[in-house]
Amino acid sequence: MIKFGVRRLEDFHPEPPSGFFQRLAHDLNSGRASCRLLRVSMPPSVPEVAAFEHIMRDLELSSGIYRTTFRKRFENLDPKTIAVLALRFNSSAPLMVEDWAASDCLTSAEWAPALFAAFPNARLAASDLTLFLIEAVLPGGDAFIIETNGAALQYLNGPFVIQMIPGEPRRRPLNWWLCQRAAAKFAKVRSEWRIPPAWLESKSAELTQGRFQFNKISVTHPEAEHLARTDPRFTVRQHSAFDSLPEPVDVIRTMNIFNNAYFPPERLTEGARAVWRSLIPGGVWIVGRTVRQNPPHHEVSYFTRTNSGFELIERLDKGSEIEALVLALRT
Ligand SMILES: C[S@@+](CC[C@H](N)C(=O)[O-])C[C@H]1O[C@@H](n2cnc3c(N)ncnc32)[C@H](O)[C@@H]1O
Known part of the structure; x- marks a missing residue:
C-alpha cells in the first residue's frame, strides 16, 4: 500500500467521502497532510482552520514530543482552575499568567475570556518552544519542512508527502524507499545552507540563500493570533519550559509537557526548578496530563x-x- 498525503485544501476530508473513487483517493491520502496546509489566509477560511487543527492533532516533532492540542481540550479544566485562583487572588489583582508549551495556543485563547472575566486586570502570555516551521524549497521545486533546530519533518515531492518524523514504515516499500532517498538528499543539502539565527529571531518570513528559498510557516492558531492582535492582555511568544522568566509571575500552567513519557526525572526536576524560579512566593502552578x-x-x-x-x-x-x-524538590 502506498500513501501520497493531502497536499491541497480541496483534497482534505476529515471524514471518508462517499463514492468509490473519492474514497480510494481519500484512503491513499489520509493519515498525513502537507505542513504547507498550516499556512492560512487572514482572516482564515473555515476549511483552512479545519485543516490546521487536524494537522496539529498528530504532528510529531523531532524531540518525540507531539504538538497535540485541540479545541475545547480544557473546557472542563478552565472553570476548575479559575475557581482555584479565585480562592487565592483578589479579582482586581493584576495577575500575570503564563501558559507554557501551549502548542498552537488555541487552548490559551480559549482560556482567556473566562480568565479575563474573573480577573479583568490579568494578562495571559501563551508560549511554546516552536512558533513556526520552515519550508526549505530546493531548486527542483521539491521541499523539506524543517524545524528551527534543523531537523526535517516532511519531504514534499510531486504527489508525495513523505514523513521523515517518525519515518516511513517498511510495510509501505515505496514510501520507505522515498524516505531513505529524502534522508540522503537532506544530509547533502543541509550541509550547503546555513540559516542565520538572526533570521530565525526576526519577523522576516522569507530568506533566499544560494539555490535555496526558506519560508516560515506559523504554527500559532489563527484564533490565538487574532486575539493577540486585538486584546493587549493576551500575548504569544517563544519560550522554553526549561528556562526561567526574567520577572516572576503569579500563575503558570504547564499541561501535557512535563510528562514521564517525554523526559527523564532529572530533566523534569529542572523543569520544576524553572517554574519555581518563575513564580512569585504564593504563586500557583497548574501541571498535568490529558489522560x-x-x-x-x-x-x-x-x-x-x-x-x-x-x-x-x-x-x-x-x-x-x-x-x-515536585513535592520532593528543594531549592
Ligand atoms: C502535547 S503539546 C501540549 C500543548 C498544550 N499545552 C495542551 O496541553 O494542549 C506539547 C508542546 O510542548 C512543546 N515543547 C516541547 N519542548 C518544549 C520546551 N522545551 N519548552 C516549551 N515547549 C516545548 C511542543 O512544541 C508542543 O507544542
Whole structure:
C-alpha cells in the first residue's frame, strides 16, 4: 500500500467521502497532510482552520514530543482552575499568567475570556518552544519542512508527502524507499545552507540563500493570533519550559509537557526548578496530563510556590504523574 498525503485544501476530508473513487483517493491520502496546509489566509477560511487543527492533532516533532492540542481540550479544566485562583487572588489583582508549551495556543485563547472575566486586570502570555516551521524549497521545486533546530519533518515531492518524523514504515516499500532517498538528499543539502539565527529571531518570513528559498510557516492558531492582535492582555511568544522568566509571575500552567513519557526525572526536576524560579512566593502552578481525549479527561495538580519548594493545593482526579517529584524538590 502506498500513501501520497493531502497536499491541497480541496483534497482534505476529515471524514471518508462517499463514492468509490473519492474514497480510494481519500484512503491513499489520509493519515498525513502537507505542513504547507498550516499556512492560512487572514482572516482564515473555515476549511483552512479545519485543516490546521487536524494537522496539529498528530504532528510529531523531532524531540518525540507531539504538538497535540485541540479545541475545547480544557473546557472542563478552565472553570476548575479559575475557581482555584479565585480562592487565592483578589479579582482586581493584576495577575500575570503564563501558559507554557501551549502548542498552537488555541487552548490559551480559549482560556482567556473566562480568565479575563474573573480577573479583568490579568494578562495571559501563551508560549511554546516552536512558533513556526520552515519550508526549505530546493531548486527542483521539491521541499523539506524543517524545524528551527534543523531537523526535517516532511519531504514534499510531486504527489508525495513523505514523513521523515517518525519515518516511513517498511510495510509501505515505496514510501520507505522515498524516505531513505529524502534522508540522503537532506544530509547533502543541509550541509550547503546555513540559516542565520538572526533570521530565525526576526519577523522576516522569507530568506533566499544560494539555490535555496526558506519560508516560515506559523504554527500559532489563527484564533490565538487574532486575539493577540486585538486584546493587549493576551500575548504569544517563544519560550522554553526549561528556562526561567526574567520577572516572576503569579500563575503558570504547564499541561501535557512535563510528562514521564517525554523526559527523564532529572530533566523534569529542572523543569520544576524553572517554574519555581518563575513564580512569585504564593504563586500557583497548574501541571498535568490529558489522560483521555474524548471526552477530555485530565489528571492535574495545583501547587503553590513556597520559599523552599512547592506545596500541594488541590488535585484533579489522581493529580499529576510528577506530583511526588515536585513535592520532593528543594531549592
Ligand atoms: C502535547 S503539546 C501540549 C500543548 C498544550 N499545552 C495542551 O496541553 O494542549 C506539547 C508542546 O510542548 C512543546 N515543547 C516541547 N519542548 C518544549 C520546551 N522545551 N519548552 C516549551 N515547549 C516545548 C511542543 O512544541 C508542543 O507544542
